[in-house]
Every structure is written in structure tokens, then in C-alpha cells.
Amino acid sequence: MKSFRRNKRVASKKQFPEGTINLSQSINTFGIGSMLEVQSQKRKQTRTTSAIVSGLDFWRADNLENIPEPDLCRLLNVEELKSPPSGESADYIPAKRFPRWLECSSCHYLGVIGSQFNEEVDGIPSCSSSACNGWGVPTRLISVCYSPNHSEGHSTSDYHIDDFPWVYWAHKNHEKCSSARIRLKSDGKKTGLDGLVLKCDCGAENTLRGALAADALKNIPCRGNSPWLNAQQSCDKKTRALLRGASNVYFPVTASTISIPPNSSRLVQTLQSLKYKEITAMYLNGKFSSGTVAEMLHDKIAFSSFEKRNNC
Ligand SMILES: [Zn+2]
Numbered sequence: 001m002k003s004f005r006r007n008k009r010v011a012s013k014k015q016f017p018e019g020t021i022n023l024s025q026s027i028n029t030f031g032i033g034s035m036l037e038v039q040s041q042k043r044k045q046t047r048t049t050s051a052i053v054s055g056l057d058f059w060r061a062d063n064l065e066n067i068p069e070p071d072l073c074r075l076l077n078v079e080e081l082k083s084p085p086s087g088e089s090a091d092y093i094p095a096k097r098f099p100r101w102l103e104c105s106s107c108h109y110l111g112v113i114g115s116q117f118n119e120e121v122d123g124i125p126s127c128s129s130s131a132c133n134g135w136g137v138p139t140r141l142i143s144v145c146y147s148p149n150h151s152e153g154h155s156t157s158d159y160h161i162d163d164f165p166w167v168y169w170a171h172k173n174h175e176k177c178s179s180a181r182i183r184l185k186s187d188g189k190k191t192g193l194d195g196l197v198l199k200c201d202c203g204a205e206n207t208l209r210g211a212l213a214a215d216a217l218k219n220i221p222c223r224g225n226s227p228w229l230n231a232q233q234s235c236d237k238k239t240r241a242l243l244r245g246a247s248n249v250y251f252p253v254t255a256s257t258i259s260i261p262p263n264s265s266r267l268v269q270t271l272q273s274l275k276y277k278e279i280t281a282m283y284l285n286g287k288f289s290s291g292t293v294a295e296m297l298h299d300k301i302a303f304s305s306f307e308k309r310n311n312c
């Protein structure tokens with residue numbers, strides 16, 4: 001078994017907010033495609049950034065430790081296994097801001113960077129409303145696609161995640177305006193989503209009550225958004241809203257194995273006793289299977305005696 005080392009850092013960019021997670025979390029709770037929150041301090045106030053862990057295409061794989069498990073590679077049909085970065089000098093695990101839609105901490109207008117918010121070098125977006133000193137807080141709802149009938153046979157890579165359709169929801173009972181500016185207001189009576197009202201400057205408004213119902217977004221088709229890959233694909237599934245921090249947003253796909261250290265295998269012991277150090281190292285690093293090692297040895301020793309000594 002591999003031991004888990006602690007203190008891996010997570011950040012979207014070098015100057016952006018960063019946090020630490022341990023190796024077990026980076027494989028399970030905060031694996032690729034999961035969302036995590038990073039807290040940072042600015043003017044003695046805690047600010048939250050929400051990000052989604054990027055796919056392996058964005059990792060610096062050259063710096064990752066190789067895990068020599070040739071049998072597990074064959075089982076999973078992959079060429080090699082890598083460990084997430086670990087240790088004090090570990091590289092960053094790349095992540096991307098998600099959800100894109102933010103709420104101003106002060107005036108409570110909603111929007112994205114480039115319109116309602118300005119990007120700042122420390123990664124805490126500032127509100128662009130005049131005379132507002134607020135900053136962008138991740139919105140609490142997101143949308144996902146789903147299959148009401150799980151027997152349809154979709155693989156986990158067939159599902160997508162996106163921002164909640166804030167402009168659509170604000171205008172659900174009104175005609176959509178051409179330049180929506182929306183903000184969240186409390187109705188001063190109820191708590192939670194039921195007590196929040198989305199208001200557009202055009203006069204349209206709608207409460208968030210019912211937004212989490214399974215059919216609330218039945219008219220919103222999935223855009224096939226995979227922000228952890230910066231990709232979009234066609235998708236015909238239904239969408240629904242979830243709370244950003246809900247436990248049913250992300251399910252890791254894991255495989256586990258019991259690994260017997262290769263140093264104790266009879267093949268390795270025989271190779272070592274025969275002083276084939278180079279071949280032994282290659283085998284331990286997962287470069288060769290026992291079959292290819294046997295082929296290499298064929299020219300060097302009598303194969304029949306090798307078989308007799310290595311019944312494995
Ligand atoms: Zn503001």
C-alpha cells in the first residue's frame with residue numbers, strides 16, 4: 001500500500017488563492033471535476049473562492065511521481081499511474097474558478113468577471129458597480145444534467161455541470177429583457193432559498209423557492225459543459241439545480257488494489273541474485289511485465305532453469 005503524505009497545495013493560478021488538501025482528499029473528496037472552496041484574507045476579512053479541479057490535461061505530469069504497478073495498469077488499461085503532488089515542495093494542483101457567476105458581497109448584484117466584476121491579481125474579483133466596495137462571492141446554486149432513468153447506461157463522463165441560469169430564473173414569469181442586471185434580495189421573512197428574491201432592473205422578479213425541484217429547469221437544455229476540461233459536448237439530458245456544496249454534485253470513481261511489494265516477489269529476488277540490476281530496476285519501475293523480463297533473460301540464461309527457479 002502507498003503511504004499518504006500531506007500538504008498538497010491547490011490553487012487556480014500562482015497569484016490566486018491557494019489552499020492545502022491531503023493526498024487522500026486529492027484522490028477521493030477533491031478529485032478531478034470536484035468543487036472546493038479556498039479561503040483567503042484581504043483587509044482582515046475572509047473571502048471565499050470556489051474552484052473546480054482541472055483534468056489531467058492541465059497538470060504538469062512530468063513532475064508527478066510514477067507508481068510502479070504494472071498489473072494495475074493492465075487491469076485499468078492505462079499506460080502508467082501517477083501520484084498527485086505531495087510534500088512541502090509539491091507543485092500546484094490546477095483548478096479553475098467555478099461557478100463563474102458571482103454575487104457581490106455588498107450590493108448583491110450577480111454577474112461574471114468582465115461585466116459585473118473585475119478580475120484582480122489576487123484572484124478576488126471586485127464589484128464594478130459605482131461606489132461599491134464589494135467583492136465577488138461564489139453563487140450558491142449550480143446546475144447539472146441527469147438521467148431520470150439510470151438504466152440508460154450513461155458513463156460518468158457523459159454528465160455535465162454549469163452555472164445556474166440566473167437570468168432565465170429571474171425572468172421566468174416575465175418577458176426576458178435585453179440587458180438584464182439582476183440582484184438577490186432577501187424578502188425579510190423567510191430563511192434559506194425561500195426567502196431570496198431575484199430582481200432584475202427591468203422590474204422582473206422571482207423567488208428562489210422551488211429552484212431545487214427536479215423539474216424546475218425542465219426548459220433548460222444541457223449545454224454539455226465540462227469546465228474541468230474547458231470543453232463542451234452535445235448532450236440531450238435534462239438539467240436541474242443543486243446547491244453548490246451538496247454531496248450529490250460529485251461522485252469519485254475509484255479503483256483499489258492490494259499491492260504486494262515487488263521486492264518480495266520470487267522473480268525480483270531471482271533477478272537480484274543473478275545480479276541483473278538494470279532489468280530488476282526496469283521491472284520495479286513498471287517498464288516491463290514478468291513476461292517481457294523473461295524474454296529478455298532468454299538469451300542470457302537457460303530458459304528452462306529460469307522457469308524452474310521462478311514459478312510465478
Ligand atoms: Zn457591488
Ligand SMILES: [Zn+2]
Pocket residue numbers: 171176177178179180181200201202203204
Ligand atoms: Zn430584466
Ligand SMILES: [Zn+2]
Pocket residue numbers: 145146158159160222223224225235236237
Ligand atoms: Zn449534459
